[in-house]
Amino acid sequence: MKNFSGTTFTLVGRPGCGKGTxxxxxxxxxxxxxxxKIIAFSVGELFRRLEKKPTVLGRWTKKFLAKGQLAPEWMALALWFDEIKDKxxxxxxxxxIDGSxxxxxxxxxxxxxxxxLGRKPMIPIHLDISEKEAKRRVSQRGRSDYKATSTATRMKWFKTEVVSVVKYYGRRIVKIDGEGSIEEIHQRILMALNKK
Incomplete structure (x- = not known):
């Protein structure tokens, strides 16, 4: 594999596509x-941690996560900035970065x-799965922030927001078929990265 020192990877895709895995x-x-020297974090996990805090921001976060709403832009930026500023x-x-x-x-x-910061160009990875497969996987998770209404909302904002991110990255994006076994998907990622 190539030397990826100084590289930032982002993993994006529909809910349930396997970003965390x-x-x-x-x-x-x-x-x-x-x-x-690797810093890896899930923006969704940062939000879930925040919603557990007994603070005004924690309670506010819990409300929009329960509805499946997309977090305000400033909040996502603040969370990932806070995660890397000391690390x-x-x-x-x-x-x-998983999920952002x-x-x-x-x-x-x-x-x-x-x-x-003088780092190499980012390598965005899009784990592409169908909406039907995403719904199937999400229904099997059993997480409290994935109820039927919030899942529908998350699927909708994938189409309205995340798709524009995928388009923005254009030729830089590493598009991976996210359907199949975990190991098959992992091997597809490695093969694609070796070609970068």
Missing amino acids: QTKFLVKYLRSRGHK LVDKNQIVI PRRLSEAKALDFLMKD
Whole structure:
């Protein structure tokens, strides 16, 4: 595999496409290849952590997550910025962001930040699954933030927001067929990254 030191990966796709799972597999693979300095985080997990806090912001976050609403842009930016500001101590560290950017403005802000920090161009990975498959997977999760109404809302904002992010990335995006076994999808990602 190529040397990905200083690279930022983002994983985007429909709810249930396997972003979190494939992030873990990618981290494990990169570490096995000698990349020890990796920052990996899930923006969704950061929101779920925040909603548990007994604060005004925590309670407010819980309300919009329960409805499946997309978080305000400023909040997503603040969360991933906060996650890397103390952890990115070496410009050669690999950063893997699971589930963000979700809006075009977030994608542009992330590009701007990474370029300003002197890092390599971002490699966005789109795990592409059908809406039918996404609904099937989400229904099997049993997570409290995935009820029927919130799932429908999440599917809708994938079409209205995330698709514009995928288009923005254009030729840079690594589009992966996200249907199949976890290992098959992981191998597809590795093959595609080796061609980058």
